[in-house]
Amino acid sequence: MLRYLPFLLVLALWIYAFIDCINTPESQVRGLPKVVWVLIILLFGEVLIGPIAWLVAGKQRQPAAGGGGTPAERRRNRGATWVAPDDNPEFLRSLREENTKDEALLKDWEADLRRREEELRRKETGSADGGTGTGGRGSDGGDGTNGKGSKGGGKDPEDTPPAAS
Template identity: 65%
Template sequence: MLRALMYILPIALTIYAVIDCLNTPEDEARHLPKIAWIFIILLFWIVGPIAWFAAGKMRRAPAGGRTPSEWHRNHRNEWVAPDDNPEFLKSLRDENKKDESLLKDWEADLRRREEELKKRDQGEDGEKS
């Protein structure tokens, strides 16, 4: 059991370090380019991942309050999610108002048609008697 742990733990640490390095934006990798860090992590089994965690990645929040998910959107650092954008929320409200007015028009048209059908049915019933 202990022998298996001696192999599994370094492998798990290496895999985690490689994934962490790959997911780190290029501008947050310190001292070396990311590709160099990947080679160091993979070539030096135990020392490489420890070096990456100790010196390879910026561990503080990036400037401007950027989050990692924002980096993946072509380095835009405006809005994290659509519901953070006031313009998007305003467009939703405007669309909602349009939809509500359209629905009211449809309901009014439906009521008018129902009344016409009722009048026609009452007229036909009056002619038959």
């Protein structure tokens, strides 16, 4: 497998140079016409002379967009246009707006929870103080068996009256 590696590298360079030459506009081709460069790449590609000649002398290379070679140099040359999210005032404003919406929603949920808890307390204290008033039925409208039916053999410990002392 390793013995095929040099052949594959030559083939890859050959294909890259050919496609690069085909896709390069005529205005960026140096020295010879584009058709001649294609022929040189194809004829001398096996010995790497054609592709290397194209990459070195055939195409007019332009510096990286934005000038400067490193990202830091490009950033210095064009100014800081990108801002980190924690430094971006618009992003921070949107977070504050979301937080106020979330807090309002949370307050609504808490108020609803308090209201429901109060209703449950009223129901519990109403049934404990004045009896059920439903003709022997429990507060749930059932027959007092807590869903166990007549078969089940026994009552819950909550249903048994306290022992007389």
